[in-house]
Amino acid sequence: MTHQYKLGGRNIVLDVCSGAVHVVDDAAYDMIALFEAHPKAEVLRMTAEKYAGDPEVTADELEECYSQIEALRDAGALFTPDTFEPMAGDLKAKTAGVVKALCLHVAHTCNLNCSYCFASQGKYHGERAVMSFEVGKRALDFLVENSGTRRNLEVDFFGGEPLLNFDVVKQLVAYARGIEKDAKKNFRFTLTTNGMLIDDDVIDFANREMHNVVLSLDGRKEIHDRFRVDYAGRGSWDTIVPKFQKLVEARGGKNYYIRGTFTHANPDFLRDIETMLDLGFTELSMEPVVCAADDPSALTQDDLPVVLRQYEELADLMIRRRKAGKPFTFYHYMIDLTAGPCIYKRISGCGSGTEYMAVTPWGDLYPCHQFVGDEAFRLGDIWHGVTNTAVQSEFAACNVYARPDCRDCWAKLYCSGGCAANAYHATGSVRGVYKYGCELFRKRMECAILAAVEAELGDDA
Amino acid sequence: MKHIQTIKTRNLCESAKNGGCGECQTSCQSACKTSCGIANQACENTQKETK
Numbered sequence A: 001m002t003h004q005y006k007l008g009g010r011n012i013v014l015d016v017c018s019g020a021v022h023v024v025d026d027a028a029y030d031m032i033a034l035f036e037a038h039p040k041a042e043v044l045r046m047t048a049e050k051y052a053g054d055p056e057v058t059a060d061e062l063e064e065c066y067s068q069i070e071a072l073r074d075a076g077a078l079f080t081p082d083t084f085e086p087m088a089g090d091l092k093a094k095t096a097g098v099v100k101a102l103c104l105h106v107a108h109t110c111n112l113n114c115s116y117c118f119a120s121q122g123k124y125h126g127e128r129a130v131m132s133f134e135v136g137k138r139a140l141d142f143l144v145e146n147s148g149t150r151r152n153l154e155v156d157f158f159g160g161e162p163l164l165n166f167d168v169v170k171q172l173v174a175y176a177r178g179i180e181k182d183a184k185k186n187f188r189f190t191l192t193t194n195g196m197l198i199d200d201d202v203i204d205f206a207n208r209e210m211h212n213v214v215l216s217l218d219g220r221k222e223i224h225d226r227f228r229v230d231y232a233g234r235g236s237w238d239t240i241v242p243k244f245q246k247l248v249e250a251r252g253g254k255n256y257y258i259r260g261t262f263t264h265a266n267p268d269f270l271r272d273i274e275t276m277l278d279l280g281f282t283e284l285s286m287e288p289v290v291c292a293a294d295d296p297s298a299l300t301q302d303d304l305p306v307v308l309r310q311y312e313e314l315a316d317l318m319i320r321r322r323k324a325g326k327p328f329t330f331y332h333y334m335i336d337l338t339a340g341p342c343i344y345k346r347i348s349g350c351g352s353g354t355e356y357m358a359v360t361p362w363g364d365l366y367p368c369h370q371f372v373g374d375e376a377f378r379l380g381d382i383w384h385g386v387t388n389t390a391v392q393s394e395f396a397a398c399n400v401y402a403r404p405d406c407r408d409c410w411a412k413l414y415c416s417g418g419c420a421a422n423a424y425h426a427t428g429s430v431r432g433v434y435k436y437g438c439e440l441f442r443k444r445m446e447c448a449i450l451a452a453v454e455a456e457l458g459d460d461a
Numbered sequence B: 001m002k003h004i005q006t007i008k009t010r011n012l013c014e015s016a017k018n019g020g021c022g023e024c025q026t027s028c029q030s031a032c033k034t035s036c037g038i039a040n041q042a043c044e045n046t047q048k049e050t051k
Helices: A026-035 A040-050 A059-074 A090-094 A133-145 A162-180 A200-209 A221-227 A237-250 A270-278 A303-323 A343-347 A389-396 A420-427 A435-457
Strands: A002-007 A010-015 A020-024 A101-108 A152-159 A186-193 A210-216 A256-262 A283-288 A356-359 A364-366 B004-007
Touching: A002 A026, A002 A435, A010 A026, A010 A435, A020 A026, A020 A435, A026 A040, A026 A059, A040 A059, A059 B004, A090 A343, A101 A133, A101 A162, A133 A152, A133 A162, A152 A162, A162 A186, A162 A200, A200 A210, A200 A237, A210 A237, A221 A237, A237 A256, A256 A270, A270 A283, A270 A303, A283 A435, A303 A435, A420 A435, A435 B004
Parallel strands: A101 A152, A101 A356, A152 A186, A186 A210, A210 A256, A256 A283
Antiparallel strands: A002 A010, A010 A020, A020 B004, A356 A364
């Protein structure tokens, strides 16, 4: 399977199954499109006809171009057949029973009242609650006990707003640091916060202990304050921006993300990215809102072309700023073409419900944070482990090849089948796909690969 | 004349040989967190194939 596209003045050809990326001239671009469906003479004739007015495209050149395509095919870098399906369940089978990441819902409550919140203002459609140290400690023990030989363990402090339960967060980190050496583990913590309660104590702690911090900021003040308001309806932008700036400055280069949400109110989210850059932030993420289709903040079909154009303009901005010595990172455009994941990982789907689970303040286990509150998806608890094996099996069987819609998609080895929760909410099945999200993802991958191509070729070609 | 430039990439077919160690980060793609697709992850396998 190949995927061809033109973007940023480049003709790009992806050989999906080998992972090869080629930058080609116009004649090669057309020839590759014809190559598999037509005999050589036909390909040469059709291409020659198209370029009849171009003196540089001679018969000899076309013959040479055809030979180059054949050589790449023979080297396994073009038209590589998809032979991966029998391996699709291997990674999950091999690591069955191993849990390596937990999303700890330390606070099912929030000090902001954002109407677009997927978690119903942090409550997950349930009662307000915070996690006790005892529950959190048992969750960490559960993770260690079930992590097999896996050394790096990921724990996200999530909510609601986790800093509403900051003392417990600190106690849990101290507990984890106390057991990790003997357990031969390395905890990597992430904190996702709205920033309202950040102070010097939080900054010191986060910069010492958190592998990553995710800081929620939607960009422009008027966009941010439209949704991210307190219970009195006051916007939070003025409060949090100086706190985020202070935290990031003190972070000394460690991982962080300014994470924004774009909605129907700002499909032109590039303006929000520019605001983040103007504020001095360089590690950026902007995500489409997750909400019901009838929610007023939901992205519409009319928003789609606007959003797709933003992604292209964002890639262009990123390339220009890198050349100007003012680079920034957009999380979705991070792609490591030479050292990315192996094929097993790429086809095995996300780890929700198997290697990754969410833990509620009461110690219940769910396949991921998006299923919390939906009792049908409760997997078990941290004392008894997974008892709902029927639901877990459904998640274990989720992979790229288990999703009929992914079968012929060129981006399947970049997304691994997408988000099970989005699929479930869009189609009623974790093996469906959220097609709107797929459209965005494919555009992001085209842009990410263009940026990677520009980084390698620069002005050379 | 060179019509095709090939960018350096990891060969996915080759990656099957020593792949599947499972040490890499979990790939949550939920947009309500910070969606981490497999594309923007690093391989953490210390035994991966040499090119």
